Amino acid sequence: MPEKQIILIIVLAVVIVILAGGFVALFVYYHHVRRRDSDVDALTGGKTKNRFFMDCEKAVKKIPAEKWALAVIDIDKFKLVNDRLGYEMGDRILLRLHSTIGDSLEENEIVARISEDNFAVLIKNASDNDIENRLESIFTEFDRRNSLFIKYPMTFSAGVCRLGQCTGKNGAIDFTAAVDRCKLAKKSVKSYHTNEVAFYDGRIRDISMREKDIENAMPQALEHNEFLCYLQPKYGTENRHIVGAEALIRWDSKEFGFLSPNEFIPVAEKNGFVVELDFFILEEVCKLMRRWIDRGITPIIISVNQSRLHINDEDYIWRLREIVDKYEIPYGYIELEVTESVFTENTELMLKILHKLHEIGFKLSIDDFGSGYSSLNILKDIPADVLKIDREFFNGTVNSSRGRAVISSVVDLAKNLDMNVISEGIETGDQMEFLKEIRCGMVQGYYFAKPMTIKEFEEHWENDQQNESNDIFNDTFQFEPPLEAGN
Numbered sequence: 001m002p003e004k005q006i007i008l009i010i011v012l013a014v015v016i017v018i019l020a021g022g023f024v025a026l027f028v029y030y031h032h033v034r035r036r037d038s039d040v041d042a043l044t045g046g047k048t049k050n051r052f053f054m055d056c057e058k059a060v061k062k063i064p065a066e067k068w069a070l071a072v073i074d075i076d077k078f079k080l081v082n083d084r085l086g087y088e089m090g091d092r093i094l095l096r097l098h099s100t101i102g103d104s105l106e107e108n109e110i111v112a113r114i115s116e117d118n119f120a121v122l123i124k125n126a127s128d129n130d131i132e133n134r135l136e137s138i139f140t141e142f143d144r145r146n147s148l149f150i151k152y153p154m155t156f157s158a159g160v161c162r163l164g165q166c167t168g169k170n171g172a173i174d175f176t177a178a179v180d181r182c183k184l185a186k187k188s189v190k191s192y193h194t195n196e197v198a199f200y201d202g203r204i205r206d207i208s209m210r211e212k213d214i215e216n217a218m219p220q221a222l223e224h225n226e227f228l229c230y231l232q233p234k235y236g237t238e239n240r241h242i243v244g245a246e247a248l249i250r251w252d253s254k255e256f257g258f259l260s261p262n263e264f265i266p267v268a269e270k271n272g273f274v275v276e277l278d279f280f281i282l283e284e285v286c287k288l289m290r291r292w293i294d295r296g297i298t299p300i301i302i303s304v305n306q307s308r309l310h311i312n313d314e315d316y317i318w319r320l321r322e323i324v325d326k327y328e329i330p331y332g333y334i335e336l337e338v339t340e341s342v343f344t345e346n347t348e349l350m351l352k353i354l355h356k357l358h359e360i361g362f363k364l365s366i367d368d369f370g371s372g373y374s375s376l377n378i379l380k381d382i383p384a385d386v387l388k389i390d391r392e393f394f395n396g397t398v399n400s401s402r403g404r405a406v407i408s409s410v411v412d413l414a415k416n417l418d419m420n421v422i423s424e425g426i427e428t429g430d431q432m433e434f435l436k437e438i439r440c441g442m443v444q445g446y447y448f449a450k451p452m453t454i455k456e457f458e459e460h461w462e463n464d465q466q467n468e469s470n471d472i473f474n475d476t477f478q479f480e481p482p483l484e485a486g487n
Contacts, residue, residue, distance in 0.1 A: 041113050043091055043095065043113065044098040044099075044113050046098055046102065046111065046112055049112060049113075049120075052120055055110050056070075056110060056122050060163065062108070066162075066164040068125055069162045070121070070123075070163060071131070071158050071159070073097075073101070073119045073121065073135070073157070073158045074119070074157055074186070075117045076154070076157055081093065092149070094117060096142065096149075097119065097142055098111065101138055103141075104134070104138050132197045136197070139156050156196075157186045157198075158196070158198070159184065159185030159197075160199045161178050163178060165200065166181070182200060184200060184207075188207065214256065214259070215270075215271050215273075217253065218264070218273050221251065221253060222277070226252055226254060227250070227251050227277065227280060228249070228252060229250075229280075229285065230451040230452060231247060231452060232451040232452070233448060233449045233460065233461070237439075237440055237443055240448075241467070242300065242460075244303065245301075247282075247284070247285050248451050249261060249280075272309055274309060275307060279323060281305070282304050282323050282334070283323050283326075286334075287327060288454060289327065289329050301332075301334075301335050302333065303336070303386075304337065305367065306336050306338050317356060317357065321360065331360055336364055337365045338354070339366075339367045340366050355383050364384045364385055364386070365385060365387070365388055365422075366384045367388045368388070369393075379413075386420045387420070388421075388423075389423045389424065391424050393410075404434065408438045411439065415439075421441055422443065423444070424444045424445060425444075427445055427446050428447060
C-alpha cells in the first residue's frame with residue numbers, strides 16, 4: 001500500500017477517535033448536567049424529591065432506620081396565601097421556610113421540597129415530645145424571620161413517621177410509603193387555626209382503611225336508598241314556633257350501621273361524592289314540598305347545604321334548576337347554605353355564582369359565620385338573605401360582657417345589610433333569652449329539637465301549628481277582670 005494512503009488512513013482513524021471521544025465527553029457532560037438539574041429543586045435550590053429519597057437511603061445504610069424519623073411539613077391553606085399575596089411572594093415564603101428548616105438540621109439530617117408547599121425532613125428519632133418541640137421551634141423561627149418582611153399569620157401542619165415502622169421484609173425502607181404515612185397523620189389533625197403535629201400509628205392506619213371502605217361503599221349506598229334526609233326545625237325567637245328547617249343527611253348503612261355525618265361527610269368531600277349527596281338532599285326536599293303543596297299545605301323555607309366543590313362545576317346551576325323545576329317548586333322556598341370558607345378559594349367566581357342564584361330566586365344563607373375565616377369586606381358583597389352564626393360562637397361567649405357585645409354587633413351588622421340572622425347550636429335557656437334580647441330573629445339547636453326524620457318533623461310541625469293557634473286564641477281572647485266601681 002502506498003505510503004500516502006497509509007498516512008491518510010492513520011489521520012482518518014485519529015480524527016474518528018477524536019470525534020468519538022468528543023461525543024462521549026459531550027454525552028457524559030450533558031448527562032451530568034441533566035442529572036444535576038434533576039437533583040436540584042428549581043425554586044429552593046435544594047434537593048428534589050428523588051434526590052431526597054436517594055440521600056435518605058444512603059443515610060439509613062450508615063445509621064439504622066430505628067434512629068430516624070421522617071416529617072412532612074406544610075403551610076395550612078397555602079393556596080389562599082398565593083391568592084392574597086401573589087405567587088411571587090408565595091415563592092419567597094417557600095424559600096424562607098426551606099432555609100429555616102435547613103438551618104435547624106443536625107449532622108446527616110436532610111430536607112427537601114417534595115411538592116408545592118410540602119417539605120420532607122429526615123430527622124433523628126426521639127420521643128414524641130422532643131420531635132414536637134423541634135418542629136415547633138422551626139415554626140417559631142420561621143414566623144420571626146417572615147415577620148421581618150410581611151405581616152401575614154400562617155399556621156403549619158406536620159405528620160411524623162418513625163422509619164422503624166416502615167422496614168420491609170428485606171430491611172429496606174419504602175420512603176414513598178413513609179411520606180404517605182406522614183401525610184395521613186398530618187390530615188388527622190389539620191385545623192387551620194393552630195400549629196399541629198401528629199405521629200403516625202396503627203390507629204391512623206385503621207382510620208385510613210375505614211375511610212377507604214366508606215368511600216368505596218358510597219355509590220352503591222346512594223343507589224340502594226341508604227342515605228336519608230333529616231330535618232332540624234328553626235324557631236322564631238319571639239313566638240318560639242317553627243319558621244323553617246334545615247335539611248341534613250344521614251347514612252343508615254347496611255355494612256357499617258348508622259354513620260355519623262362527621263365520619264362520612266369529610267370522606268365525601270375528599271373524593272367529590274358530596275356533590276351527588278347535595279343534589280340527593282335537594283331532590284328529597286323538593287319531593288316533600290311537592291307533597292305538601294298537593295295537600296294544600298303552604299311550605300316553609302328549607303335550607304340545603306351546598307359544598308364548596310360546586311364552584312368548579314359548570315353544570316351546577318343548571319342541575320339545581322332542573323331538580324327544582326321537575327317538582328314545580330317556587331325557588332323562594334329553597335334556601336341554599338354556603339359555608340363562609342368557600343370565599344377563601346375563588347372569591348370572584350363564588351360571588352358571581354351566588355348573584356346568579358339570587359337573581360333566579362333562590363334564598364341564600366352564609367353558614368358557619370364566625371368560624372375563623374370571616375371577612376367583613378367580603379360580607380358586603382355577598383347577596384345573602386340569611387347570616388347563620390356558628391355554634392362555636394356561643395362556647396362561653398354569652399357568659400362575658402365582651403362576648404355578648406360581639407354577638408350583638410354581628411346581629412346589628414347583618415340587619416344593616418338587610419339579612420335575617422339565625423343562631424345555631426343553641427342548647428340553653430340563657431342563650432335563648434340573650435338572643436331574644438338582642439332581637440336575633442331565628443334559632444336552631446337541641447334546646448328546641450334535634451334533627452329528625454321527615455315523618456317526625458311533619459308530626460312535630462303539626463303539633464307546633466296547633467299550639468300556635470292556641471297561643472293566638474289565648475292572646476286574642478284573654479279574660480279581662482271587671483273594673484272596680486268608681487274607676
